[in-house]
Amino acid sequence: MVLSGVLTLDEAYRAVDFNTILLLLGMMILIGYLKIANCFRYLSYLLITHARNSFLLLCFVSFSSGILSALFVNDTICLMFTPLLILALNQTKLNPVPYLIALATSSNIGSVVTLTGNPQNMLIGVFSKISYLDFTLHLIPIGIVSLMANVLIIYGVFRKDINFKKLEPIVLVKPELDGKLTTKSLVVLFCIFLGFVFTGNLPLSAITGGLALIIISGTKPQYVLEKVDWTLLLFFSGLFIVVGGINKAGFLTLAHNAVEPYLGKTESSQVVHFSIFSVIASNLVSNVPFVLLSAAWIEKFIDPKTMWYVLAMSSTFAGNLTVMGSVANMIVLELSKEYVHVGFWDFFKVGFTTTVVSTIIGIILLIH
Template sequence: MTALVLTVFALVYLGMALGRLPGLQVDRTGIALLGAIALLLAGVMDDRALVAAVDFPTLFILLGLMVLSAQFELAGFYGWCADRVARARRSPEALLGLVVLTGGALSAVLANDVVVFAMTPLLCAGLAARGLDPRPYLIALAGAANAGSAATLIGNPQNILIGQVGGLGFWPFLAACGVPALLALGCVYVTVARVWRGRLVCPGGAGAPVAVPELDRWQLGKGALGTLALLALFATPLPHEQGVLAVAACMLVSRKLGSRRMLGLVDWHLLLLFASLFVVTRALADTGLPGQVVGDMAAAGLPLERLAVLAPLSLLASNSIGNVPAVALLMQVWPDPSDGALYALAVLSTLAGNLLLTGSMANLIVAERAAAVGVRLSFAEHARCGIPMTLSSTVLASLWLVGMGYVGV
């Protein structure tokens, strides 16, 4: 059975790296699901073991946050933010800073993937209407969404998983990871501003005016109240997943917004990806081999808690198999990591997603949503900014993590 588990695991994570099965229209979620099904049919896991492998509290937190983000989306808030940013009477450089601040702040509290999904089309259109080239601003939006999401337990899926499995508190996490996130936002702005210096204006001139969805202030107020309630609940002994689900339930009770519309904005594919990866990684962990490898590394003087190991591992894994699959695997095989090491994993794996266009889901969403409205963001254009912003932010984050005693060198 061990050989079968290793084979399934290798094929699944190879698929994570490639993005899809060669010659087939099977994406990462489909690949992970096929792996889980193969383990079930082969008898490696029975029904009960498969269900036990899934970390339902993590999935509940993701689901609840997606419902809360749907509340803001249907209120027109993301579109309103994109429009206000694009129409702000500021210089191109100041406007770039506004994009970074807005994308980073929203992604720290709401799911970063949802933020960039909603903001990208209107931001493209609004910037083009002002005669500005949307491409550098889109790179800044994606970079800021990743950097800002590193600050909190609810900023992105991998942080949610780390916090839930590690039993981390919301406010201690913010105290540890907030500063590196702010430093990373500065790196995003400085990098994009320098790389695109003198080229922020679109050669084709101003485009046509943009129609912006109307902002529903009542629904926006409901979403804001729900967010404040959620932050308050994080300061109580109530389990995180119960607090998030309670807020999500309140969002679903509405006389105007249909629950079908709200649930239609939930990323069910991501939830299924998580559940399938839990199964595949649990099967591998049960073989005992990953634990043995981690133990051998520690015996050789290379424990995962060391920054010299964790930083390059996060950078490599996040830009090959993806930060979500990488974190899901590590959390299964890493025995008793310290809180400081988990803070470092959350920050480093998230910032590593800025390196390449394929490094994070937020990057891909921005590129795909921009292409749908006629703005092409190439791999090379992103890499010219992504590589320096990632390396500089990783160095600054590492100095903070070591200086504050969260991890050793």
């Protein structure tokens, strides 16, 4: 964008939304300390070893990954859960495919519930100025019902592999938990959420909590800074600049004018049509770039606030459509490929149905 003369270097700097970068960085620091404390591995160990039958294991994997993804970003949960889940499944005669699919799809679904559940929701939180609590109250029913539907869909597709027969006890090496660091991290997490709710300033709350934890953690900052995904922060900065150039060139206005006739004239029709458009477009250009591109259109709808919820819901659920739909899916499949092959069609059978059903659930609950 700079070399081709669309933006000057100063305009490129100004195009980067540092509120989003700070929010991401603050949450990454917090999550980094929870990783160092072995908190996620310990939680997954407790859940997996208490499953009495294969259906209960499916429920544990689905709901735990969904709930934790709402709090700690879905990619992180998949990164931490997958290795331990593979170890557990290797002890049983169970088909690992439905459980790995459940981990990926449920973490995507659960992440829709909060403004910090996934990167696209963070963007929406910064752009829309919707309060953290308000967003969660509107999206939590959609997340819960969709998680339940996802479990039933996976059970239906893999009925032969999932039953209510008692499982042999799963024996795993208990991960060592750093109790002090976990306690400090959870206290800071609670304070960050209080900041989200009472100040409404997501970036300031997140980065203040992250810096406070660096000071009180008792560990060298370099350990947690190694856990920060600097590549993702650079990727976001680059995206902001590209979208800034596209916007300056007038492409966003042209694109909106082209699709506007198909987005409906009533509030209900706009919710339905934009949800469908968002699911398709998020799979063509990926959900984060689509949210960045379409954010400029939201104020042109009849009810902009509802359409922010629609954008969060549909762009997140779009991640379940195919294996390539979200980073969480690829993390699960990449970490498990040495042990089991999850085929494209195995995933698509569940992913397509889950995407359609969860999007319909979202549309019904958002139309009022």
